Amino acid sequence: MKKGNLGPGLKLxxxxxxxxxxxxxxxxxxxxxxxxxxxxxxxxxxxxxxxVQAAPPIQATDNQLSLADFDAIKVxxxxxxxxxxxxxxxxxxxxxxxxxxxxxxxxxxxKQIAQELKINQSSQCLNVVVCYQSFYDNGAxxxxxEYMDGGSLADFLKIVKNIPEPYLAAIFKQVLKGLWYLHHxxxxxxxxxxxxxxxxxxxxxxKITDFGVSAILATTSGQANTxxxxxxxxxxxxxxxxxxxxxxxxxxxxxxxLECATGYFPYSPPExxxxxxxxxxxxxxxVNQAPPCAPPDEFSPEFCSFVSACVQKDPRKRPSANELxxxxxxxxxxxLNIDLAGYFTEAGSPLATL
Numbered sequence: 001m002k003k004g005n006l007g008p009g010l011k012l013x014x015x016x017x018x019x020x021x022x023x024x025x026x027x028x029x030x031x032x033x034x035x036x037x038x039x040x041x042x043x044x045x046x047x048x049x050x051x052v053q054a055a056p057p058i059q060a061t062d063n064q065l066s067l068a069d070f071d072a073i074k075v076x077x078x079x080x081x082x083x084x085x086x087x088x089x090x091x092x093x094x095x096x097x098x099x100x101x102x103x104x105x106x107x108x109x110x111k112q113i114a115q116e117l118k119i120n121q122s123s124q125c126l127n128v129v130v131c132y133q134s135f136y137d138n139g140a141x142x143x144x145x146e147y148m149d150g151g152s153l154a155d156f157l158k159i160v161k162n163i164p165e166p167y168l169a170a171i172f173k174q175v176l177k178g179l180w181y182l183h184h185x186x187x188x189x190x191x192x193x194x195x196x197x198x199x200x201x202x203x204x205x206x207k208i209t210d211f212g213v214s215a216i217l218a219t220t221s222g223q224a225n226t227x228x229x230x231x232x233x234x235x236x237x238x239x240x241x242x243x244x245x246x247x248x249x250x251x252x253x254x255x256x257x258l259e260c261a262t263g264y265f266p267y268s269p270p271e272x273x274x275x276x277x278x279x280x281x282x283x284x285x286x287v288n289q290a291p292p293c294a295p296p297d298e299f300s301p302e303f304c305s306f307v308s309a310c311v312q313k314d315p316r317k318r319p320s321a322n323e324l325x326x327x328x329x330x331x332x333x334x335x336l337n338i339d340l341a342g343y344f345t346e347a348g349s350p351l352a353t354l
Contacts, residue, residue, distance in 0.1 A: 065089075065133040065144055070098065076151070086147060096132065097145040117141075123186065127178030129199060129209040148199035148207060150344050153260060157195060160347050162263035165303055166333040170340050171198075172257055173330050174206040179253065180321040182208065183246040193252035194233045195259065204340030231279055232265060236287045237315055247315035250324070254310025258294055261303070266292035302329035 070087040073095075077084035082101035089096065117134045130146035150156065153171075157163070163171070175198060182188050190197075190208065197210040231239065235251035238244045258266045267285055269276045276282045291311040294304040306329040312318045324330065 067135055067137070067142060070096065070144075072098070087144075095147045095149075097147045099143045099145060101141045101143070102139060117143075123181075125178060125181040125185070126205070127174045127207050128181060129207045145209070146207070148201045148205075148209075150200035150202060152196045153198040153200065153206075153256070154195035156200060156344070156347065157260060157263065163260045165261070165300060165329075166336055166338050167340065167343055168257060168260055168303075169330055169333045170338040171200075171206050171260075172253070173325065175208065175253065176321045176325050176330070178206075178208040179249055180325065183249070183321055189244070189246055190249045190252075192233075193249050193256060195256055198256070200340075200344050202341060202345050204342075204344060206340070231283055231286075232267075234283075234286070235315065236313055239283045239287050244315065246320065247318040250310050250318040250321070251312075251315070253324075254307050255292070257310070258292060258307050261294065261299065300329070300332070302327075302332050305329065 069090050071090060073086040073088055075083060076086045076097065082099055085098045085100070087096050087098045088094070117131075123131065129148065132144040132146070134144070135142045179190070179193075182190055192210060193208070197208065199207050199209050201207075233252040233255050235244060235248040238248050255266050267276075267282060269282075291308075291313055293311075294307045296304050306324070306327050309319050309324070309327070319327070
C-alpha cells in the first residue's frame with residue numbers, strides 16, 4: 001500500500017429507520033443521530049434523508065479510518081475531558097492522537113456534541129488541530145486527531161518557565177489565526193481557551209484544539225464543578241451568567257498570553273504559597289476586581305497594550321481576533337525571522353520522543 005493511503009474502506013449499514021430517525025438519538029444501538037449526522041462505532045457520517053429512509057449500505061472512501069487500524073503506543077495526556085493516547089496507524093506507520101471521552105452525560109448534550117463533531121471534521125485551518133474521524137462505541141466518543149509532538153503550551157511552560165516576547169508574538173499570531181477561523185468562518189466560540197488547549201510541534205506550528213466537545217462536557221456534567229482549568233480563564237461575563245460571544249475567547253487569550261510571559265497565572269491567590277483553594281474567591285476576584293496587567297517595567301509598551309486590550313472588563317471594548325492580528329505587538333518582531341521550530345525543539349518536549 002502506498003504511503004498516504006489510510007487503509008481499506010469500511011461498510012456502514014444504517015439501522016432501520018423509524019419516523020423519528022432523523023432527530024432521535026438511537027443510543028441503545030450504539031448509534032446516535034442529529035439531522036443529517038450519524039455517529040456510531042464506524043465513525044461520523046453525513047447522510048441524506050433519502051439515505052436514512054432507504055437504509056442502503058454506504059461505502060466509505062479509501063481514506064476512511066477505523067479504530068481497529070491503530071496500535072496504541074502510550075498515554076500522552078489526561079484531563080477532565082478524557083484520555084489522549086498516541087496511536088500508530090498499522091498500514092502507514094503514521095502517528096495520530098486518540099482522544100477518548102466517556103459519554104456519561106445528560107442526553108440533552110448529545111445533540112450539541114454531534115454538531116461539534118460535524119464542525120471538527122469540516123474544519124480546514126492550519127492553526128486548528130485536524131480531526132480525521134470520530135467514533136461512538138460502548139458509551140464513549142473516540143476522536144482521531146492530528147498528533148502534535150511538542151505537546152501543549154502548558155507542557156512547554158513547565159520546561160521553560162516563561163516565553164520571551166519575540167517568541168510570544170510569533171506563537172500568538174498563529175493562535176489568533178486559528179481563533180479568527182473559528183469565530184468568523186465557523187461561527188463558534190471556543191469557550192475553553194487555555195495553555196493545555198494550544199498545541200505545538202517540531203515544525204514550529206501552533207494549533208488550537210478541544211473546541212466544542214470538551215467545553216460542552218464541562219458544562220453539562222459533573223465536570224462543571226471541576227475547579228482546575230474550568231474557571232481560571234473564563235471571562236467575567238460568563239462567570240456572571242450573562243450573554244457572551246467571541247469576545248469571551250479574547251479575554252481568555254489575554255490571560256493565557258500573560259501567563260506565558262510571566263510564568264504564573266495572572267490572578268494571584270490570597271495566600272501566595274497555597275494557590276486558589278476556593279473557586280468562588282477566584283470567580284469573585286475576576287468579576288469584581290480590576291483586570292490584570294503586564295508589568296510595564298518588564299515588558300514592551302506594545303505587549304502591555306495588547307494584554308490590556310484583551311482583558312477589558314466590558315466585552316464590547318475587546319478587539320476581534322482579526323483586529324488583534326494587526327496590533328503592533330504581533331508584528332513588531334517579524335524582522336527577527338523568529339524560528340519557532342528551533343525554539344520548541346531546543347527546549348525539548350516530554351512528548352516528542354516515542
